[in-house]
Amino acid sequence: MNRNAGLFRWATVPAILGLLFVGMARAADNENDGLKKKILELNKITGEDTIESKAIELIKDKVNTLKLLKVADDMAKLDSKQFNYNTAFILGIAAHQLKSTDVAMRLFRVCEKKARDLKSSKKLIDAFERIINILDDTKKFEESEELCQKILEEQFDEELERVKPFIMERLIQAKTKQGKVEDALKLTDTLIKLDEGGWYFLRLKG
Numbered sequence: 001m002n003r004n005a006g007l008f009r010w011a012t013v014p015a016i017l018g019l020l021f022v023g024m025a026r027a028a029d030n031e032n033d034g035l036k037k038k039i040l041e042l043n044k045i046t047g048e049d050t051i052e053s054k055a056i057e058l059i060k061d062k063v064n065t066l067k068l069l070k071v072a073d074d075m076a077k078l079d080s081k082q083f084n085y086n087t088a089f090i091l092g093i094a095a096h097q098l099k100s101t102d103v104a105m106r107l108f109r110v111c112e113k114k115a116r117d118l119k120s121s122k123k124l125i126d127a128f129e130r131i132i133n134i135l136d137d138t139k140k141f142e143e144s145e146e147l148c149q150k151i152l153e154e155q156f157d158e159e160l161e162r163v164k165p166f167i168m169e170r171l172i173q174a175k176t177k178q179g180k181v182e183d184a185l186k187l188t189d190t191l192i193k194l195d196e197g198g199w200y201f202l203r204l205k206g
Contacts, residue, residue, distance in 0.1 A: 035071040036075065038068060039068065040082065043083055043084050043086070051090055058091075065094055065098060066098060068091070069091060069094065069098070073106060076110050085115060088107045088108070089108075089126070089127070089130075091107050092130060095107060101134055101138055105131065108130045108131045108134070109131070111126070111130070112124065112127040112128065115127055121159035122159065125159070131147065132144055132148065135147065136177075139177075141174045141175075144170070144174040145174040148168070151164070169204055172188055188204055
């Protein structure tokens with residue numbers, strides 16, 4: 001009787017473990033579903049001040065936001081259409097500040113694509129600026145230089161044309177950080193001439 005009871009107990013261990021793993025998987029799925037719902041709620045956010053305040057809120061809640069970013073990153077890889085520009089931008093800011101730079105980069109690339117779809121130069125410029133910041137922060141100056149050059153060659157609209165001198169500034173900074181000082185100085189002199197004696201690019205040369 002005791003021997004049979006012992007065998008019964010051992011036989012039920014795999015079943016119990018199986019039920020435990022199923023329960024854990026369901027709990028994880030439920031948590032992911034909850035996080036996905038929170039991400040989709042961000043699609044309702046509009047306005048620059050609201051976007052900034054929401055990003056700050058997420059940054060302060062580091063532990064939960066890192067979980068949120070993992071789900072958002074998976075969503076971005078599978079189907080970025082699930083969230084809009086503002087959602088990707090908010091999450092991108094949070095990811096960058098929380099040092100999840102790869103996630104931030106993917107989210108801001110989503111922003112770039114959505115800005116093009118919307119034909120919004122402002123959104124496109126904002127996305128480019130964030131991407132350049134990440135490249136500079138991670139000391140990927142060569143990639144930063146290449147991106148700046150790509151932007152300068154791009155024809156989008158008048159608003160993008162107006163900011164190109166400042167993209168040139170970022171290009172010059174990227175070149176300088178790589179030790180390409182002579183090239184950087186030549187480009188700076190070009191900007192000084194275009195600015196007709198203004199102080200801004202003269203300061204950059206200094």
